[in-house]
Amino acid sequence: MPEPTDDCIFCRIIRGELPCHRLYEDNHVLSFLDIGPISHGHCLIIPKAHVERFDQLDATASGACLAVVPRLSAAVMSATGALSWNLLQNNGAEAGQVVPHVHFHIIPNVDGRRLRFEWTPGQLDADAGKDLAAKITHTLNQT
Numbered sequence: 001m002p003e004p005t006d007d008c009i010f011c012r013i014i015r016g017e018l019p020c021h022r023l024y025e026d027n028h029v030l031s032f033l034d035i036g037p038i039s040h041g042h043c044l045i046i047p048k049a050h051v052e053r054f055d056q057l058d059a060t061a062s063g064a065c066l067a068v069v070p071r072l073s074a075a076v077m078s079a080t081g082a083l084s085w086n087l088l089q090n091n092g093a094e095a096g097q098v099v100p101h102v103h104f105h106i107i108p109n110v111d112g113r114r115l116r117f118e119w120t121p122g123q124l125d126a127d128a129g130k131d132l133a134a135k136i137t138h139t140l141n142q143t
């Protein structure tokens with residue numbers, strides 16, 4: 001498991017060097033309120049291992065992060081009165097990742113404050129889809 005780094009803000013929170021409002025913690029995961037919340041109850045789930053992107057995380061740490069989501073999101077909904085919420089996870093600066101340490105956002109929809117995003121669907125060409133699926137499954141089966 002990669003060790004926490006000295007300059008990573010999330011690793012500093014894990015070590016207790018920076019304060020946070022802790023919500024959940026186990027051997028692999030820490031969850032706390034986001035200090036720049038989009039909505040009331042916006043919180044984060046992070047692995048304790050310092051890994052930049054989710055695709056670099058091992059199965060134990062990634063599973064531990066996702067295992068927290070149902071219970072924590074239900075607790076956030078109950079505490080805030082939200083009736084809907086988003087799970088957001090960005091990988092890489094171009095994807096909107098600001099802190100280069102894997103993190104999941106739980107963003108409840110509270111009083112009209114919620115995650116807003118632009119989603120402009122295209123259309124999958126059947127032949128291109130077949131080729132792409134073959135390429136992805138080939139790579140997937142090699143790992």
Ligand SMILES: [Zn+2]
Nearest residue numbers: 008011050101
């Ligand atoms: Zn870190």
